[in-house]
Amino acid sequence: MCIGFPGKIVSIDDNIAVIDISGTQREACLDLLPDEVTIGDYVLCHAGYAIQKIDEELAKEKLDFLKELIEHEIY
Numbered sequence: 549m550c551i552g553f554p555g556k557i558v559s560i561d562d563n564i565a566v567i568d569i570s571g572t573q574r575e576a577c578l579d580l581l582p583d584e585v586t587i588g589d590y591v592l593c594h595a596g597y598a599i600q601k602i603d604e605e606l607a608k609e610k611l612d613f614l615k616e617l618i619e620h621e622i623y
Contacts, residue, residue, distance in 0.1 A: 554607035
């Protein structure tokens with residue numbers, strides 16, 4: 549099973565974004581996105597690539613769910 553993590557874009561240089569995932573920052577390539585993104589947008593990331601732009605509400609919902617999984621060790 550593959551898991552994509554939602555993150556907020558905090559910077560963009562060329563086509564590489566730095567995204568914040570619950571306080572952890574990672575780089576994500578933007579080459580696979582069909583939509584244009586800007587700083588402050590949320591994206592779903594997998595294997596170093598942003599694969600989908602998502603809205604803030606959905607991103608927070610998914611992050612809360614992932615935190616719950618970790619807290620209850622349901623993985």
